[in-house]
Amino acid sequence: MAKIGVMIDNFFEDVEYTRPVKAFKDAGHQITNLGIKKGRVKGKKGTATVEIDERIRDSDYNSFDAIFIPGGYSPDNLRGHREAVEFIRNFFHTDKPVFAICHGPQLLITAQLIEGRKVTGWRSIVQDIKNAGAEFRDQEVVEDGNLVTSRQPSDIPAFIEVCLKKLE
């Protein structure tokens, strides 16, 4: 079973955390919530709260089998912190699976990781994805090597399905 690190901060899109995390746990995978600091972070809809298990600055990227980045405003908050950008860059270069939904690719853009890759994401960041040199695809889920991306909450079932296959 895989050890999945979830990079998360305040104003995450509630269901983009809760539903994939439930599916990953139900499949027997282990979840570690990674944040800027210890304590709780809250979803933008106010329906979900997440307890941070490890500070990103204290965390060893080599200890994870996959990283998941839920959307909402959380990825934009994370990428304002150098340790989050360096963590995802180091992990991405191991070529292990990275799952990002909605605004999740923002963190990958700041870490300069998506040039030449097929990527989807929330409609507001389409131009940013293109400007980063990625090939934008308007699909519910896009798989390109180690990277799995989706656009929005309605894509969650397809997103979960592809992520779980990556973890087999």
Added chain:
Amino acid sequence: MAKIGVMIDNFFEDVEYTRPVKAFKDAGHQITNLGIKKGRVKGKKGTATVEIDERIRDSDYNSFDAIFIPGGYSPDNLRGHREAVEFIRNFFHTDKPVFAICHGPQLLITAQLIEGRKVTGWRSIVQDIKNAGAEFRDQEVVEDGNLVTSRQPSDIPAFIEVCLKKLE
């Protein structure tokens, strides 16, 4: 005195609306709050609420002398709506003043307006600004032709000073 349109949505950075708007009003300028729909929008800190005066889709860009885009998550919400992107693109091409602080340049990026321009903005969007072909400057206020940009709340006094000069 100038007629200033403020493009605003939920989760704006409270003081990035309230302080410049107070300064603009104190100098005798007229403020019109432009939003996606009628009603109230709230700041992310919960200290400010703004009543939308006009829907962007009903608004004539030619009726304004300047446009102001406060930061927070508001610009990212706005740029998810085609009418907001088209409105700022049409206005920008009149070469009248555009003021954007913090995440404000996100709306300009989606409208593909900053290539070759000197621009600053909040630290999380620095890579997006560079990827859009702009010349990023890490300064409290950056003036380039009709465009005035600042990084964050602590830049507000310098931002206001340059904006007010543009309106003289």
